[in-house]
Amino acid sequence: MSNIILEMRNITKEFPGVKALDNVNLKVREGEIHALCGENGAGKSTLMKVLSGVYPYGTYTGDILFQNQVCTFKDIKQSEELGIVIIHQELALIPELSIAENIFLGNEIAKSGVINWNVTSMKTRELLKKVGLEESPNTKVDSIGVGKQQLVEIAKALSKEVKLLILDEPTASLNEDDSENLLNLLLAFKEQGMSAIIISHKLNEIEKVADSITIIRDGQTIETLDVKKDKVNEDRIIKGMVGRDLTNRYPERTPKIGKTIFEVKNWNVYHPLHTERKVIDDVNLHIRQGEIVGIAGLMGAGRTELAMSIFGKTYGKKISGEIIKDGKQVEIPDVATAINNGLAYVSEDRKGNGLILIDDIKQNISLPNLNKISKNFILDRNKEISVAEEYRKKLRIKTPSIFQKAGNLSGGNQQKIVLSKWIYSEPDILILDEPTRGIDVGAKYEIYTIINELVSEGKGILMISSELPELLGMCDRIYTLNEGRITGEVTRAEANQEVLMTYMTKSKVRG
The missing domain is CATH 3.40.50.300 (P-loop containing nucleotide triphosphate hydrolases)
Known part of the structure; x- marks a missing residue:
């Protein structure tokens, strides 16, 4: 050699x-x-x-x-x-x-x-x-x-x-x-x-x-x-x-968990094309104020399908069940209604579904929230620039300018833009689907810090990840999913990779 x-x-x-x-x-x-x-x-x-x-x-x-x-x-x-x-x-x-x-x-x-x-x-x-x-x-x-x-x-x-x-x-x-x-x-x-x-x-x-x-x-x-x-x-x-030792991969956080602010009850979803096939089967879960809740499951378990069906029914057919927010049942038939009800969804596919790569940073950040920078249907360009600059600094997005096209940035910085646009919508519940996929350890730590800041403000986080150490390092509770069913609910204290993998491969609900 x-x-x-x-x-x-x-x-x-x-x-x-x-x-x-x-x-x-x-x-x-x-x-x-x-x-x-x-x-x-x-x-x-x-x-x-x-x-x-x-x-x-x-x-x-x-x-x-x-x-x-x-x-x-x-x-x-x-x-x-x-x-x-x-x-x-x-x-x-x-x-x-x-x-x-x-x-x-x-x-x-x-x-x-x-x-x-x-x-x-x-x-x-x-x-x-x-x-x-x-x-x-x-x-x-x-x-x-x-x-x-x-x-x-x-x-x-x-x-x-x-x-x-x-x-x-x-x-x-x-x-x-x-x-x-x-x-x-x-x-x-x-x-x-x-x-x-x-x-x-x-x-x-x-x-x-x-x-x-x-x-x-x-x-x-x-x-x-x-x-x-x-x-x-x-x-x-x-x-x-x-350029330095990173002794702790996950930033320290002392959870301050409050009341239940979001619930999904008896949630069922069928495949959009093969409508006889049930993809999500009688799922029940809840999220409390200031809590990071994880979803663990093998490929094909239905994690993304569950997230998308909750977020304005963007996946699936014949969807049934209840969504309860702040103690009241809400109907969320589309994305606009989801946003209006304080939900946000960071897709696992940031290039395909999270960003418009040919648009610049400021347009990507403002896109879901145009009503916040408009008056009488007229866009306030100065406010759009001001907001983009604020989030560029706040989330430490590495770019020479907010006028830079999103497609020219690295994966970690693109993910920060996706987070920026949804944080700007001021959600109560933020669903994160593979939030650090394809991102290096330094950028991961920065994104974990942002997530911790959000829950410290009282927001609830639903976090989906294929990396079990990430779920164990960040979450207060973890649900396991297999074949569209919740098979376990594990607290931070009792969770480890072996326990999660056991429940992830079980077809029956833990009980």
Whole structure:
């Protein structure tokens, strides 16, 4: 593993008003898994986009050497021809096409413009076998889960004779089992001599698979660590990322819990398309003033479906049951009514449902609350700017300007914009669906602090998370959900990962 397959020298990349990369250096050895770590906005994804040709030669300064050859990629196709393949955090598959069509899209096996489907299917089966998938090549991508879609992306990369595989947050949307399978597959590829670069905020995964770690902070290379030689652990990585020891991952809070302010009773929801299938089954839960209540469940348990059905019935059909707020039953048939009744919902999909990426920060913050900055249906632009500036400072959103497009910001800062717009609506109940997904430990701590500030003001929080340590570190009570049913209710004092996992896998209600 002593031979260097990739070297990036003094890479500098600037955007209007921002130096994203400042003389970054990176060396990757043949046959190793090299991790790239850093806070949101540190420049990790930007560096990989420079390497893969997303940002073409001439838009940055510095040199890329791959297998001792100087590279001046003008697009992704040129980097892929040399065997450098990147799999982005947002999967680039076309749901309506089959697995085979997706794998060979743009790289079709054809003669005289006619695709040879027999050879395509045969090669697809070979590739799927390599990644451990038993699906038919003709299976449509939208009919398989996210974990399997990630494996299809890797099969697609293998079809391009990959020598250096780049994975950007590959397990961000996966459950524990799918994550474990993916990491084991990566280790198997390493045994076969493949090199890989992995970007991940899940430091336990980095510790498990990486041979070397390069840490980037504020667009600059901080250090490169040899995992075994330097005896690297999570705390050591965090210190490099944030520039200080982060002794406590979760900010201290002394709960001041008051009366019950929100209840859901006998809540039933059916699938929007397959209306005979019950997705949420007779759920009962309550939230008290100043309380953080967690929802724990495996993928497909119905957590998001429950949250969306409560928030203005944005998911499901044949919804029945009661919502009681401040002791009175309320009808919440749509989002506008939900907001008017003091509810807010931070979606797990901040890019798809939480933000308008082509709009600037100020417009995203004000969008659900236009009535607060309008008079006689005329928008007060000065007030809109003032509000955006207030929340930029209050939530420490890292941006050169509130006129910056939301899509140009890091994941952690985008999440702060989503929180800003809903906090500005002054909700009594805030539903947080995967509030720290794809966010680094430093930004997580800041968001946890914001959550604690909200409950200290007497608000109630319903928090959904796939990360059990996060629920254990933040919540006062945790409900477990399985197959759309509440199977347990656990207090902070009695909760641990083993207890939660036991109830999460039970089909009957704890009693």
